Amino acid sequence: xxxxxxxxxxxxxxxxxxxxxxxxxxxxxxxxxxxxxxxxxxxxxxxxxxxxxxxxxxxxxxxxxxxxxxxxxxxxxxxxxxxxxxxxxxxxxxxxxxxxxxxxxxxxxxxxxxxxxxxxxxxxxxxxxxxxxxxxxxxxxxxxxxxxxxxxxxxxxxxxxxxxxxxxxxxxxxxxxxxxxxxxxxxxxxxxxxxxxxxxxxxxxxxxxxxxxxxxxxxxxxxxxxxxxxx
Amino acid sequence: xxxxxxxxxxxxxxxxxxxxxxxxxxxxxxxxxxxxxxxxxxxxxxxxxxxxxxxxxxxxxxxxxxxxxxxxxxxxxxxxxxxxxxxxxxxxxxxxxxxxxxxxxxxxxxxxxxxxxxxxxxxxxxxxxxxxxxxxxxxxxxxxxxxxxxxxxxxxxxxxxxxxxxxxxxxxxxxxxxxxxxxxxxxxxxxxxxxxxxxxxxxxxxxxxxxxxxxxxxxxxxxxxxxxxxx
Amino acid sequence: xxxxxxxxxxxxxxxxxxxxxxxxxxxxxxxxxxxxxxxxxxxxxxxxxxxxxxxxxxxxxxxxxxxxxxxxxxxxxxxxxxxxxxxxxxxxxxxxxxxxxxxxxxxxxxxxxxxxxxxxxxxxxxxxxxxxxxxxxxxxxxxxxxxxxxxxxxxxxxxxxxxxxxxxxxxxxxxxxxxxxxxxxxxxxxxxxxxxxxxxxxxxxxxxxxxxxxxxxxxxxxxxxxxxxxx
Amino acid sequence: xxxxxxxxxxxxxxxxxxxxxxxxxxxxxxxxxxxxxxxxxxxxxxxxxxxxxxxxxxxxxxxxxxxxxxxxxxxxxxxxxxxxxxxxxxxxxxxxxxxxxxxxxxxxxxxxxxxxxxxxxxxxxxxxxxxxxxxxxxxxxxxxxxxxxxxxxxxxxxxxxxxxxxxxxxxxxxxxxxxxxxxxxxxxxxxxxxxxxxxxxxxxxxxxxxxxxxxxxxxxxxxxxxxxxxx
Numbered sequence: 008x009x010x011x012x013x014x015x016x017x018x019x020x021x022x023x024x025x026x027x028x029x030x031x032x033x034x035x036x037x038x039x040x041x042x043x044x045x046x047x048x049x050x051x052x053x054x055x056x057x058x059x060x061x062x063x064x065x066x067x068x069x070x071x072x073x074x075x076x077x078x079x080x081x082x083x084x085x086x087x088x089x090x091x092x093x094x095x096x097x098x099x100x101x102x103x104x105x106x107x108x109x110x111x112x113x114x115x116x117x118x119x120x121x122x123x124x125x126x127x128x129x130x131x132x133x134x135x136x137x138x139x140x141x142x143x144x145x146x147x148x149x150x151x152x153x154x155x156x157x158x159x160x161x162x163x164x165x166x167x168x169x170x171x172x173x174x175x176x177x178x179x180x181x182x183x184x185x186x187x188x189x190x191x192x193x194x195x196x197x198x199x200x201x202x203x204x205x206x207x208x209x210x211x212x213x214x215x216x217x218x219x220x221x222x223x224x225x226x227x228x229x230x231x232x233x234x235x236x237x238x
Numbered sequence: 239x240x241x242x243x244x245x246x247x248x249x250x251x252x253x254x255x256x257x258x259x260x261x262x263x264x265x266x267x268x269x270x271x272x273x274x275x276x277x278x279x280x281x282x283x284x285x286x287x288x289x290x291x292x293x294x295x296x297x298x299x300x301x302x303x304x305x306x307x308x309x310x311x312x313x314x315x316x317x318x319x320x321x322x323x324x325x326x327x328x329x330x331x332x333x334x335x336x337x338x339x340x341x342x343x344x345x346x347x348x349x350x351x352x353x354x355x356x357x358x359x360x361x362x363x364x365x366x367x368x369x370x371x372x373x374x375x376x377x378x379x380x381x382x383x384x385x386x387x388x389x390x391x392x393x394x395x396x397x398x399x400x401x402x403x404x405x406x407x408x409x410x411x412x413x414x415x416x417x418x419x420x421x422x423x424x425x426x427x428x429x430x431x432x433x434x435x436x437x438x439x440x441x442x443x444x445x446x447x448x449x450x451x452x453x454x455x456x457x458x459x460x461x462x463x464x465x466x467x468x469x
Numbered sequence: 470x471x472x473x474x475x476x477x478x479x480x481x482x483x484x485x486x487x488x489x490x491x492x493x494x495x496x497x498x499x500x501x502x503x504x505x506x507x508x509x510x511x512x513x514x515x516x517x518x519x520x521x522x523x524x525x526x527x528x529x530x531x532x533x534x535x536x537x538x539x540x541x542x543x544x545x546x547x548x549x550x551x552x553x554x555x556x557x558x559x560x561x562x563x564x565x566x567x568x569x570x571x572x573x574x575x576x577x578x579x580x581x582x583x584x585x586x587x588x589x590x591x592x593x594x595x596x597x598x599x600x601x602x603x604x605x606x607x608x609x610x611x612x613x614x615x616x617x618x619x620x621x622x623x624x625x626x627x628x629x630x631x632x633x634x635x636x637x638x639x640x641x642x643x644x645x646x647x648x649x650x651x652x653x654x655x656x657x658x659x660x661x662x663x664x665x666x667x668x669x670x671x672x673x674x675x676x677x678x679x680x681x682x683x684x685x686x687x688x689x690x691x692x693x694x695x696x697x698x699x700x
Numbered sequence: 701x702x703x704x705x706x707x708x709x710x711x712x713x714x715x716x717x718x719x720x721x722x723x724x725x726x727x728x729x730x731x732x733x734x735x736x737x738x739x740x741x742x743x744x745x746x747x748x749x750x751x752x753x754x755x756x757x758x759x760x761x762x763x764x765x766x767x768x769x770x771x772x773x774x775x776x777x778x779x780x781x782x783x784x785x786x787x788x789x790x791x792x793x794x795x796x797x798x799x800x801x802x803x804x805x806x807x808x809x810x811x812x813x814x815x816x817x818x819x820x821x822x823x824x825x826x827x828x829x830x831x832x833x834x835x836x837x838x839x840x841x842x843x844x845x846x847x848x849x850x851x852x853x854x855x856x857x858x859x860x861x862x863x864x865x866x867x868x869x870x871x872x873x874x875x876x877x878x879x880x881x882x883x884x885x886x887x888x889x890x891x892x893x894x895x896x897x898x899x900x901x902x903x904x905x906x907x908x909x910x911x912x913x914x915x916x917x918x919x920x921x922x923x924x925x926x927x928x929x930x931x
Binding site for chain 1: 263284338341343345376406
């Protein structure tokens with residue numbers, strides 16, 4: 008994929024955010040990475056989706072130096088870069104303030120794995136980070152947001168748990184490319200909504216047993232996956 | 239109805255799922271049966287609704303042998319087939335992960351019969367199955383999903399209770415044809431939503447008395463039905 | 470207004486139900502009355518809104534004798550007629566199963582007057598009827614639904630409280646004509662939704678004081694009303 | 701900006717209310733002020749958004765004398781004027797009955813600052829006024845509504861807290877112009893919705909720490925703001 012194709016894909020993925028009802032105004036951003044060149048394409052800061060063009064996108068290297076584009080990149084750019092540097096398997100990253108996922112983040116609660124909908128995409132609960140410390144907020148706030156996401160994931164391969172809540176902030180999600188990252192952001196919002204309703208029906212609702220989690224996750228993502236059409 | 243007509247009807251019924259807001263991405267599937275030939279038409283696995291064509295549908299016999307179609311059928315196909323084999327009165331079956339019905343399934347709670355809206359279609363509460371055992375999940379998971387639905391219905395004629403929740407998974411519904419099955423899926427989602435709100439207004443809300451259930455169900459489905467226009 | 474104009478107005482009012490998101494499928498009906506001739510125009514039973522034409526509407530006298538129209542009138546017709554006979558000031562009546570109002574009806578709770586939104590239209594709480602008895606359901610069920618609404622209103626002038634919940638069923642509303650009746654059905658659904666959220670934020674939320682109720686109700690409906698434009 | 705430009709901007713801002721789902725029927729109004737001339741442009745009372753034209757808008761001086769326009773101004777006009785007189789920094793004001801913000805007002809609860817979404821716009825909780833007294837309601841009700849908003853804000857610079865709930869009524873918001881006032885009304889409704897869901901997930905949810913509030917608020921509105929594009 009050339010850089011031009013990547014830009015087009017990142018633009019499309021950004022425009023998918025309002026199409027899926029994930030954003031109010033400009034409250035969301037998508038990036039994608041060209042792994043060979045080590046270049047990240049990301050949404051400009053504070054530009055509305057209905058006016059965004061390919062030429063508005065910003066291209067940066069992994070240290071955050073601007074390579075292309077006139078506009079200021081998303082203020083969350085250091086978070087994206089920290090994640091790309093730590094997890095070379097990521098191809099795209101999304102941040103939104105989608106309603107229900109943000110509510111869970113504000114409650115500082117992980118979204119428990121309550122059903123097969125979540126198990127089809129997430130190999131477990133969607134974790135919630137700790138709060139950032141005053142020192143972490145003071146200097147390089149957005150970079151440290153990446154740090155706490157990385158700390159929250161620990162040894163979990165990020166493509167098996169393609170999203171995390173940042174406490175009192177909102178959800179970040181990712182995937183093998185920008186399109187899949189947005190797909191996972193949609194899933195995260197929907198499972199957040201379902202889990203909220205489930206817990207209001209039964210505050211003691213029990214998680215999906217492990218054997219069902221494995222079955223659902225593996226039938227879609229495992230070696231012998233049989234969901235969808237063969238590649 | 240010829241097989242071609244059935245395919246067209248099943249395609250339309252599948253496309254009705256996003257129209258009614260019942261599905262995210264490809265999270266739903268509809269099938270229909272040609273009872274004379276014993277052939278089932280079902281949605282292909284993982285194909286998006288906006289690209290689906292009649293030629294993408296898969297035709298199988300009741301044992302699951304593919305008769306027509308190039309694509310892999312829905313991964314839930316064995317559930318559909320188990321239900322058709324057990325209940326010859328069914329003409330169409332739907333599975334979705336619609337938000338509120340799935341939340342009830344995740345809470346492992348039957349949807350109580352709280353009003354006439356539900357009584358117009360369901361002759362009682364919408365039951366929720368037990369969890370599948372590890373052995374049932376291990377081998378023929380989707381077939382066993384049919385087994386627990388059948389076990390949950392017991393002796394109830396399925397057209398009088400056209401839907402069931404599968405624990406920690408989501409709703410299945412059915413009807414005399416694919417169109418009616420989708421209609422009942424819409425009803426199921428709406429009564430799930432109303433019942434959630436009702437119980438949050440009064441956790442002790444009492445079910446509709448039997449004499450009102452009978453009145454509403456029979457005025458629409460009974461021998462002396464007077465709802466709608468004469469056939 | 471001629472009968473033809475009334476029919477057109479009743480058709481429009483029925484079509485407004487799906488436009489305002491008040492109905493699923495055919496779960497709602499609107500009627501209007503020609504007071505001079507004593508004729509009621511009402512929606513046919515079980516006909517979908519997107520196919521409904523003026524010629525599908527049914528015209529009846531106040532005793533329920535069909536005067537015009539080929540189709541069967543709404544099964545709720547006897548409720549409408551009972552209300553028109555009792556309250557000559559009514560010009561239009563609506564019944565829906567709108568989500569939040571129906572949830573209150575299923576909880577058998579009156580919607581308390583919690584804010585000025587409701588006070589702008591309803592001079593008090595939206596009451597909820599008692600359950601119908603087995604005898605009332607057995608014979609002339611729909612007529613007795615009108616009876617319990619009348620009983621619930623008691624001496625309240627119905628245009629000052631233009632809606633009532635029927636226990637375990639759903640809302641009925643009315644107005645000086647069919648258009649206003651639908652307007653009030655929209656208000657009823659919205660105040661039902663707001664009141665649900667309010668009570669989940671504070672289960673002990675207190676009603677609007679009387680002096681604010683009077684102010685809001687009178688500034689819109691009183692002798693010295695100053696809301697809106699002069700007639 | 702000429703008065704004609706202001707009128708066009710106020711019309712657009714009013715039409716944005718239904719576009720953003722903030723209003724039912726005519727339940728909302730936007731005004732804007734020409735500070736040099738001391739003239740306020742406001743929506744007419746009870747006119748539906750789909751028929752509103754520039755010539756329907758009403759122009760008043762700060763004492764409420766009509767300068768232009770045939771129609772009666774919004775019944776909430778005295779509230780707008782009171783706020784403009786007290787806070788010369790305001791350029792636009794909005795009142796709506798948006799669902800979730802109104803529910804908080806009905807619960808007489810301030811919306812706590814639970815996350816960065818709110819901190820990006822509001823420098824603290826969204827306060828809720830006290831109830832008006834009978835005397836305040838009796839004479840100049842709408843003017844006194846302005847009084848209690850002013851009392852609730854106290855010494856807070858209103859552009860740093862661009863909205864307030866009026867007890868048992870609904871939200872008012874403002875900004876440097878009519879467009880920004882509507883923008884803040886959208887934010888207020890969304891944070892009201894998120895906060896409701898958050899508290900239902902954890903009734904003891906803790907507010908955002910001050911150091912995070914300052915960071916988010918200042919990165920967008922402070923002297924060294926780096927969110928969005930340079931002006």
